[in-house]
Amino acid sequence: MSSASRYGYxxxxxxxxxxxxDRGRSLEKREANVIQMLAPDGTLRADPRFPLDVxxxxxxxxxxxxxxxxxxxxxxxxLQRQGELGLxxxxxxxxxxxxxxxxxxxxxxxxxPSYREHAAALCRGISPAELLAQWRxxxxxxxxxxxxxxxxxxxxxxxxxxxxxxxxLGVRLDGAPEMVLAYFGDGAxxxxxxxxxxxxAVVTNAPIVFFCQNNQWAISTATAQQMxxxxxxxxxxxxxxxxxVDGNDALAVHAVTAKASDRVRAGGPPALIEALTYRxxxxxxxxxxxxxxxxxxxxxxxERDPVSRLDTLLRTRGWAGxxxxxxxxxxxxxxxxxxxxxxxxxxDPALEETFRHTFAQEPPLLRREREAMSAYRASFADGPGxxxxxxx
Amino acid sequence: MITLGQxxxxxxxxxxxxxxxxVVMGEDVGRxxxxxxxxxxxxxxxxADRVMDTPLAESGIVGTAVGLALRGYRPVCEIxxxxxxxxxxxxxxxxxxxxxxxxxxxxxxxxxIRIPGSGGIGAVEHHSESNESYFVHTAGLRxxxxxxxxxxxxxxxxxxxxxxxxxxxxPKCRYWDKAEVDEQAPLSAAPAxxxxxxxxxxxxxxLVTYGSMVRPALAAAQIAEEEGRSIEVVDxxxxxxxxxxxxxxxxxxxxxxxxxxxxxxxxxLGAEISALLTEHCYFEMEAPVLRVGGxxxxxxxxxxxxxxxxxxxxxxxxxxxxxxx
Ligand SMILES: Cc1ncc(C[n+]2csc(CCOP(=O)(O)OP(=O)(O)O)c2C)c(N)n1
Ligand SMILES: [Mg+2]
Numbered sequence: 010m011s012s013a014s015r016y017g018y019x020x021x022x023x024x025x026x027x028x029x030x031d032r033g034r035s036l037e038k039r040e041a042n043v044i045q046m047l048a049p050d051g052t053l054r055a056d057p058r059f060p061l062d063v064x065x066x067x068x069x070x071x072x073x074x075x076x077x078x079x080x081x082x083x084x085x086x087x088l089q090r091q092g093e094l095g096l097x098x099x100x101x102x103x104x105x106x107x108x109x110x111x112x113x114x115x116x117x118x119x120x121x122p123s124y125r126e127h128a129a130a131l132c133r134g135i136s137p138a139e140l141l142a143q144w145r146x147x148x149x150x151x152x153x154x155x156x157x158x159x160x161x162x163x164x165x166x167x168x169x170x171x172x173x174x175x176x177x178l179g180v181r182l183d184g185a186p187e188m189v190l191a192y193f194g195d196g197a198x199x200x201x202x203x204x205x206x207x208x209x210a211v212v213t214n215a216p217i218v219f220f221c222q223n224n225q226w227a228i229s230t231a232t233a234q235q236m237x238x239x240x241x242x243x244x245x246x247x248x249x250x251x252x253x254v255d256g257n258d259a260l261a262v263h264a265v266t267a268k269a270s271d272r273v274r275a276g277g278p279p280a281l282i283e284a285l286t287y288r289x290x291x292x293x294x295x296x297x298x299x300x301x302x303x304x305x306x307x308x309x310x311x312e313r314d315p316v317s318r319l320d321t322l323l324r325t326r327g328w329a330g331x332x333x334x335x336x337x338x339x340x341x342x343x344x345x346x347x348x349x350x351x352x353x354x355x356x357d358p359a360l361e362e363t364f365r366h367t368f369a370q371e372p373p374l375l376r377r378e379r380e381a382m383s384a385y386r387a388s389f390a391d392g393p394g395x396x397x398x399x400x401x
Numbered sequence: 402m403i404t405l406g407q408x409x410x411x412x413x414x415x416x417x418x419x420x421x422x423x424v425v426m427g428e429d430v431g432r433x434x435x436x437x438x439x440x441x442x443x444x445x446x447x448x449a450d451r452v453m454d455t456p457l458a459e460s461g462i463v464g465t466a467v468g469l470a471l472r473g474y475r476p477v478c479e480i481x482x483x484x485x486x487x488x489x490x491x492x493x494x495x496x497x498x499x500x501x502x503x504x505x506x507x508x509x510x511x512x513x514i515r516i517p518g519s520g521g522i523g524a525v526e527h528h529s530e531s532n533e534s535y536f537v538h539t540a541g542l543r544x545x546x547x548x549x550x551x552x553x554x555x556x557x558x559x560x561x562x563x564x565x566x567x568x569x570x571x572p573k574c575r576y577w578d579k580a581e582v583d584e585q586a587p588l589s590a591a592p593a594x595x596x597x598x599x600x601x602x603x604x605x606x607x608l609v610t611y612g613s614m615v616r617p618a619l620a621a622a623q624i625a626e627e628e629g630r631s632i633e634v635v636d637x638x639x640x641x642x643x644x645x646x647x648x649x650x651x652x653x654x655x656x657x658x659x660x661x662x663x664x665x666x667x668x669x670l671g672a673e674i675s676a677l678l679t680e681h682c683y684f685e686m687e688a689p690v691l692r693v694g695g696x697x698x699x700x701x702x703x704x705x706x707x708x709x710x711x712x713x714x715x716x717x718x719x720x721x722x723x724x725x726x
Contacts, residue, residue: 095523095703146703149526164527165485166457199456200488227457229433235456301432358705363698375697382696385718386708 043285044265045255049313051321053260061264065328071112071259072319072329073337075104078128079316080341081137084348085127085144089294093352095146100127102257102289105315106222107192108132109262110282114190114218114270117158119180121173121191124162125222129192133157137344138351147358167193167200170219174206177215177279188216188273190266196227198240204247210279211248218269219244219281222256224288229301244281256284257315287313406576408550409439409515411584412557413477417447420475423561426453427462427479427515435479437517437576459485463492463514467500470510475561483518484527490535497566498541512566513557518546519613519663521574521710523703530700531612531664536568537641537673544641545594546570548615550580552638555591563594570640572613597644599651603633606657606723609648609674611637614661614711621716632720640670648674649681656687657726659719661711666694688726691719 046061047053053063082099089097100107107128111120122129130140135152142151143162150161163169173191180187197203198221210217221240225232236243241251250272254265262284269280287310291298298307323329364379365371371379403411417423425440425447431454434441444452455462459480466476480486486493493514500508520529536544543565547553553571560567592598600615601622610618615636622632635651637644652658658678660671671692678690693711701709 096525143525143702146523146525147705148702149699164525165487196457199458199461201458201460202488227428228436229429229431230454230457234454295436300434358702360696360698360701360705360708363701363705364696367698378696382708385715 040255040285043253043255044261045258046261046264047258047318047322049257049318051318051325053322053326056261056264059261059264059268061260061267063260065323065326067263068260068319068323069329069333071105071108071263072316072323073340074108074112074132075128075259075316075319076337077341077344078104078108078131080345081131081140081348082127084345085141085352086290086294088141088349088352089144094141094144094294096144096293096295098125098144098293099288099290100125102310102315103222103224103286104128105259105319106220106256106262106284106286109259110190110220110266110284113263113266115187117187118270119158119160119173119176119187119189121160121169121176121189122162123166123169123192123194123197124164125194126162126192130157130159133159135159136351137348138355141348141352142355145352145355147355167197167203167206169193170197170203170206171209173217173219174210174213174215177210177217178213180216181214186274188218188270190218190220190270192220192222194227195221195223195225195232195235195240196230198243199235207244207247207249207279207281214276215279216273217279218266218273219249219279220266221281221283222286223283224256224286226288226292226298226302228292228296229298231302239283241281241283244283248278250278250280252280252282254282254284256286257310257313257318259315259319286315402579403550403582404576405547405550405553405571405578406437406439408553408582409547409557409571410441410443411582412554413440413443413561414446415554415584416477416558416561417443417451420561421451422473423475423477424451424453424469425477425479426455426466428455428457428481430454430479436481437571437573439515439517439571439576440479459487459489460492463489463497463512466512466514467492467496467510470512471508475511475513477513477515477557477561480514480516482524482528483516483530483532486514486516486532489514493536493542493566493568494539498539501565502541509564510566511561511564513560513569514567515557515569515571517573517576518570519572519574520700520706521613521663523706525703526700529706531662531695533568533570533640534664534669537670538668541566542641543567543595543639544570545639546572546612547638548572548575548612548636550578551582554582554584555588556594556638558588559591559594562588570612574613575616578616592638595639595642595644597635597637597639597647599633599647600636601632601634603631604655605631606659606720607633607635607648607651607655608659608661608716608720609635609637609651610661611640611670613663617711617713618661618716621713621720624713624717625720630720630724637670643673643677645677645681648678652678653682653685656685657723658686658690659693659716659723660690661693661716661719663695663710665697666692667697669694688723691723693719
């Protein structure tokens with residue numbers, strides 16, 4: 010059993026060095042410097058560093074976006090459970106981070122999402138059908154990125170941060186008044202691509218705001234196992250302007266994103282916003298989070314729910330009446346209905362489409378392969394082959 | 402009866418038990434036991450120093466595995482899905498594969514990289530790729546794949562015990578296949594890691610295949626038999642190095658060969674085997690080697706994968722075409 014005797018360590022207790030550096034910082038300590046305007050109990054506290062005109066209309070709008078996004082999310086979950094979607098990744102609990110940020114930038118600013126930015130996507134006008142196409146398995150992306158100024162989802166973690174940086178560099182070279190917003194997760198922040206992007210953006214002074222939704226989990230890996238220092242501190246080391254904001258506070262996220270993007274637009278250094286939030290649902294519909302985290306932790310974050318926080322504010326200040334809430338309820342119900350109908354109406358994909366979209370001009374050999382495939386398929390008069398099922 | 406996933410789990414457990422230098426590392430392999438649960442329970446039993454949840458970075462996983470191997474450990478890395486191995490490409494191709502040659506044989510890197518590969522489970526993009534050719538093409542890497550629980554159990558142990566880096570593909574659509582596995586049999590009694598296996602005897606044509614395609618190949622052979630054709634099925638198991646003698650012996654008898662794999666045909670195993678057969682037994686063959694493979698396009702959305710994936714029908718078409726020569 011005593012292999013590696015050359016070094017003498019294997020199989021023995023490590024000589025006084027624990028597996029992970031003790032980063033037992035309490036949540037309170039970690040959150041001490043977090044920017045917050047709207048506390049979980051719904052009390053509002055202005056932050057002079059981040060001026061925001063907190064109007065009833067702004068609060069109602071943000072609230073509406075979040076409620077609709079949540080209803081959409083729930084319907085998508087139901088559709089997945091009923092076998093209509095192959096997979097679904099809920100954004101539950103992260104609505105404020107997404108809505109607050111996307112609503113703070115200009116319509117012409119280009120956005121590079123990761124894959125969980127459904128609330129942000131809806132704000133950009135992307136339809137439920139366009140959003141669900143990918144998860145129903147009929148396309149790898151469902152919308153035209155140019156139309157919504159919202160790039161297709163990136164499932165390869167972190168890759169989009171470099172694309173966003175390059176795009177932003179192009180914006181600067183063009184002398185355009187735009188800027189770029191790039192979303193990614195706490196887990197993705199470990200990828201080389203993300204760290205290259207942060208550095209690259211500073212070196213090239215690209216007009217970009219990186220927005221990390223630190224939802225504290227990357228599947229089963231907690232942020233404490235993912236990184237030794239908070240991301241906003243790391244980013245500061247790269248030379249970015251950094252902000253650490255309560256990601257469940259739509260108002261604070263909005264104020265911080267507005268300030269960060271203003272500064273970037275004015276020629277300041279690129280910025281990184283770390284939004285502290287929580288992935289309330291499992292990683293995806295294939296995940297079972299009970300294996301790796303406690304219900305108590307989830308409960309704690311349910312109490313910090315971003316939607317009910319704004320709900321409390323609207324009600325206690327009398328900024329929205331019963332009619333507003335009823336109308337919103339009705340609107341959400343309709344959205345769910347539309348979502349379901351649109352999902353079920355999505356057409357199955359034709360493999361020919363993938364052939365056609367692989368190159369600008371289909372090479373002759375590939376065209377022959379496609380034609381042979383189509384002819385072969387057509388040779389089965391009534392659908393798939395007689396023995397296909399047996400062979401799978 | 403145990404599943405392929407369980408068989409791999411038990412194989413890893415056996416490898417870790419017999420050699421304390423074996424460590425498992427990857428995204429979510431610890432507490433969760435991996436997204437396919439192949440490493441389930443290992444962290445509980447062997448500790449967090451030997452079953453490590455890594456930061457989310459594939460280049461880091463393979464790069465640090467190289468370092469651990471230089472220090473005398475035997476890392477078994479898990480790449481969560483086939484399509485996420487590319488961030489580690491440099492570490493695999495330029496570092497892991499070449500260090501033995503670059504150091505004039507002074508440095509060995511006994512690293513195993515497990516990849517749940519190929520499609521068929523209705524997944525989203527990047528989760529269904531058959532990218533073995535990149536690694537088969539790279540000198541210095543051994544590339545193997547298992548198609549049955551029994552092979553999973555033994556091959557993972559053999560891969561871990563070897564002194565060269567091994568890319569170990571697990572056909573994810575077969576993780577739930579069940580079969581009897583003899584865990585008492587000594588590893589030394591198992592077929593060599595780099596040997597092919599004839600899984601069905603026949604005399605009219607040889608189907609050469611591996612991984613996820615073994616099952617549809619067997620189904621096609623069964624149907625062909627009902628039509629009076631005797632089809633041999635060879636499971637390659639090892640893609641690099643290839644067990645050429647086994648393939649040659651079979652094809653010299655049947656005089657016809659069809660190669661079946663999920664990977665796109667261009668520069669796939671089918672192309673290589675076709676070239677080898679042409680070089681070695683051109684005059685003994687009755688028909689050109691035919692290929693049934695993935696089309697030369699990106700892996701399609703889930704609802705089109707049934708059309709994309711080779712199945713018994715497409716294999717039978719190729720059998721017919723070969724026999725018609
Ligand atoms: C390069 C790469 N490696 C692995 C994966 C598999 N994977 C998908 S999501 C995920 C966790 C991501 O965590 P995080 O970045 O925090 O985003 P979140 O899911 O929390 O939104 C992993 C490991 C992937 N998609 N891409
Ligand atoms: Mg996360």
